[in-house]
Amino acid sequence: MFPETRFAADTKERILDAAEALFVEQGFVATSLRMITAKAGVNLAAVNYHFGSKDELIKAVFERRLGPLNKERIAYLDRLEAQAKGKPLKPEQVVEAMVSAALKLSRDPLKGGTAFLRLLGHTIAEPADYMQRFLPEQYREVVVRFKAAFARALPEIPEQELVWRMHFMFGAMTYSMAGNDALRLIASCKLCEADDAESIVRRLVPFLVAGLQAPLPAARTEGKPDTRRATRKRAA
Amino acid sequence: MFPETRFAADTKERILDAAEALFVEQGFVATSLRMITAKAGVNLAAVNYHFGSKDELIKAVFERRLGPLNKERIAYLDRLEAQAKGKPLKPEQVVEAMVSAALKLSRDPLKGGTAFLRLLGHTIAEPADYMQRFLPEQYREVVVRFKAAFARALPEIPEQELVWRMHFMFGAMTYSMAGNDALRLIASCKLCEADDAESIVRRLVPFLVAGLQAPLPAARTEGKPDTRRATRKRAA
DNA sequence: GACCGATTCAAACGAATGTTTAAATCATGC
DNA sequence: GCATGATTTAAACATTCGTTTGAATCGGTC
Numbered sequence: 200m201f202p203e204t205r206f207a208a209d210t211k212e213r214i215l216d217a218a219e220a221l222f223v224e225q226g227f228v229a230t231s232l233r234m235i236t237a238k239a240g241v242n243l244a245a246v247n248y249h250f251g252s253k254d255e256l257i258k259a260v261f262e263r264r265l266g267p268l269n270k271e272r273i274a275y276l277d278r279l280e281a282q283a284k285g286k287p288l289k290p291e292q293v294v295e296a297m298v299s300a301a302l303k304l305s306r307d308p309l310k311g312g313t314a315f316l317r318l319l320g321h322t323i324a325e326p327a328d329y330m331q332r333f334l335p336e337q338y339r340e341v342v343v344r345f346k347a348a349f350a351r352a353l354p355e356i357p358e359q360e361l362v363w364r365m366h367f368m369f370g371a372m373t374y375s376m377a378g379n380d381a382l383r384l385i386a387s388c389k390l391c392e393a394d395d396a397e398s399i400v401r402r403l404v405p406f407l408v409a410g411l412q413a414p415l416p417a418a419r420t421e422g423k424p425d426t427r428r429a430t431r432k433r434a435a
Numbered sequence: 436m437f438p439e440t441r442f443a444a445d446t447k448e449r450i451l452d453a454a455e456a457l458f459v460e461q462g463f464v465a466t467s468l469r470m471i472t473a474k475a476g477v478n479l480a481a482v483n484y485h486f487g488s489k490d491e492l493i494k495a496v497f498e499r500r501l502g503p504l505n506k507e508r509i510a511y512l513d514r515l516e517a518q519a520k521g522k523p524l525k526p527e528q529v530v531e532a533m534v535s536a537a538l539k540l541s542r543d544p545l546k547g548g549t550a551f552l553r554l555l556g557h558t559i560a561e562p563a564d565y566m567q568r569f570l571p572e573q574y575r576e577v578v579v580r581f582k583a584a585f586a587r588a589l590p591e592i593p594e595q596e597l598v599w600r601m602h603f604m605f606g607a608m609t610y611s612m613a614g615n616d617a618l619r620l621i622a623s624c625k626l627c628e629a630d631d632a633e634s635i636v637r638r639l640v641p642f643l644v645a646g647l648q649a650p651l652p653a654a655r656t657e658g659k660p661d662t663r664r665a666t667r668k669r670a671a
Numbered sequence: 672g673a674c675c676g677a678t679t680c681a682a683a684c685g686a687a688t689g690t691t692t693a694a695a696t697c698a699t700g701c
Numbered sequence: 702g703c704a705t706g707a708t709t710t711a712a713a714c715a716t717t718c719g720t721t722t723g724a725a726t727c728g729g730t731c
Contacts, residue, residue, distance in 0.1 A: 210708085228464035229563070231688065242710055247690060249708095323610070325557075327465070363611075363638045370610025371603040371646075402599045406646040410607075413645030416637045446678085468719065478680055483720060485678095 211249050213239040219260050223318045227257055227327065258333055261322075264304070264315045269341045271300040276344055287351040291408045297345055298372065298407075302400045305376075320377025323369075353411060364411050371410075375403055447485050449475040455496050459554045463493055463563065494569055497558075500540070500551045505577045507536040512580055523587040527644045533581060534608065534643075538636045541612075556613020589647060600647050607646075611639055 217239035221230040232253055236243045250256040275296040279288055305313050322330065342365075349361055356364070376399070453475035457466040468489055472479045486492040511532040515524055541549045558566065578601075585597055592600070612635070 226462075226464060226561070226563070228462060232690090233688085242708095243689095244691080244711090245709075253689065321561075323613075325462070327462070360638065363635070364642055367607040367611055367639060367642050370608070370613075371606040374606025374610060375599075375603055399599070401652045402596065403603060405649040405652050406600055406603050409649030410642040410646035413641040416641050467717075469717085478678095479719095480680070480721080481678085489719065 210239075210241050210245055213241060214246060214249065214256070215260055215263055218256055219318060220314055222257075222260065223314045223321065226321070227325065254329055257330075260318075261333070261337065265319070265337050268300055268304055269337065271303070272296060272341055273344055275300060276348060280348070287354070288348060290349070290352045290411055291404060293345060293348045293352050294368075294404050294407045294411070296348075297368075298400050298404060301372075301376065302397060306397065316376045320373040320375075323373050349411070356411070356415070360415060361411075364413075367410060368407050371403065371407060375399060446475075446477050446481055449477060450482060450485065450492070451496055451499060454492055455550055455554060458493075458496065459550050459557065462557070463561065490565055493566075496554075497569070497573065501555070501573050504536055504540055505573065507539070508532060508577055509580055511536055512584060516584070523590070524584060526585070526588045526647055527640060529581060529584045529588050530604070530640050530643045530647070532584075533604075534636050534640060537608075537612065538633060542633065552612045556609040556611075585647070592647070592651070596651065597647075600649075603646060604643050607639065607643060611635055 214235060218230070218235045221234055221238060224230075225234075232246050233243060235256075236245060239245075246253065246256055250259055276293070279292050279296055301316060305316050323334070325331075325334075346361070346365065349365060350356075350358065353361060450471060454466070454471045457470055457474060460466075461470075468482050469479060471492075472481060475481075482489065482492055486495055512529070515528050515532055537552060541552050558570070561567075561570075582597070582601065585601060586592075586594065589597060
């Protein structure tokens with residue numbers, strides 16, 4: 200009852216691998232099932248046989264990696280909180296928990312996760328309707344847990360402000376993993392040799408921690424906002 | 436000699452408007468010329484007549500807004516540097532110059548720029564080959580000027596580090612303007628009422644300034660990076 | 672009113688898309 | 702060895718795509 204997954208499931212994984220790679224290069228819509236099955240070396244009908252439809256294939260590509268990735272993020276957070284014994288974590292610990300799982304994924308050549316991380320970055324912006332429902336579902340638990348952890352680690356930040364800063368954090372994170380295309384533009388190149396994921400994380404974490412801890416914006420003045428202290432004066 | 440732009444040239448702009456709106460909702464590839472021309476109320480052939488091809492239409496959608504937007508960014512920076520009379524700017528001034536032009540665009544209802552900003556966010560990640568060459572071209576001057584301004588405003592940050600932080604900055608910026616879809620996930624909603632562009636900017640700027648000024652990461656230690664000074668204690 | 676370039680229009684083009692079908696092939700139980 | 706279910710295969714399905722065509726229509730000039 201086991202070796203059935205030997206050749207058959209191989210087909211499924213070959214399809215997933217090929218699809219993952221092509222989605223990164225060309226996007227979902229521009230990648231046809233014929234390209235995928237050609238690259239995977241399988242028959243065209245195999246996709247609809249094993250996955251049902253192209254949309255389901257796309258979801259499967261994500262579930263294969265995003266599930267374990269987010270589980271590991273939560274596990275990392277669990278470990279930290281267990282060590283802390285009820286004390287709030289330090290902000291850099293929470294950021295680290297958020298980021299380092301992705302780092303590990305990208306570093307493991309067996310998992311072939313580098314392509315997936317770039318795909319992930321490209322896809323957050325994906326306007327496709329079924330993706331707009333699928334991705335939040337995949338991220339829900341991570342968001343809830345980390346939002347709570349950040350709220351404890353940064354008690355001086357009001358909730359609404361924290362939500363936005365987490366939003367910015369997600370942006371910088373996904374963007375920096377979406378590939379160095381935009382980076383190659385900023386640097387005149389030859390700097391971007393440090394594109395291994397580990398050094399990216401080592402640079403990203405301080406940036407995010409500082410941003411999350413930034414002084415609160417001035418309440419609602421019209422003139423030059425002076426970015427001074429965080430008086431929680433409710434304007435109006 | 437004026438009303439000629441009333442119906443005829445109106446066709447081009449009607450197409451551009453419709454395309455812009457549909458691209459935001461569905462992406463480039465998923466949006467067909469038939470949808471665009473239907474929404475614009477013009478004939479299908481009008482796109483190829485006025486723009487030559489779908490790709491050229493896409494470029495036109497971007498050029499119409501991205502050109503003025505980036506020109507204004509540079510003009511803003513020019514103004515600041517003229518006022519400073521040779522002194523380096525403050526980091527928040529440079530960030531403000533980068534961000535506020537986009538804010539103004541989004542606030543002008545006449546320009547209909549809100550949709551475009553969201554489109555821009557979605558598109559930075561666009562894998563399409565001709566976009567990979569077109570966008571850097573559009574951004575080149577902005578990047579050069581702002582990189583120089585940041586280098587003067589943040590003299591203690593090494594160039595390589597600065598390049599990465601600008602990268603992160605672009606990420607947080609584009610992401611936060613790409614629409615509140617991901618945000619709606621973080622907040623349980625009902626917080627996101629503050630989605631007008633101005634309040635976003637007021638929150639975004641302090642975050643970015645703090646991130647850009649973050650303490651430099653520890654050199655290359657293996658143990659827990661304490662983000663303080665680079666103690667080269669070897670954790671055995 | 673006739674001419675003309677610019678624009679619009681309906682219709683068709685070939686190519687490519689996701690999906691389905693029915694036969695062929697495989698592995699495996701009895 | 703044969704029946705059975707799972708998989709693979711080649712071929713076709715109906716749509717949809719971007720683009721092209723050639724005639725119709727418009728506004729303005731002589």
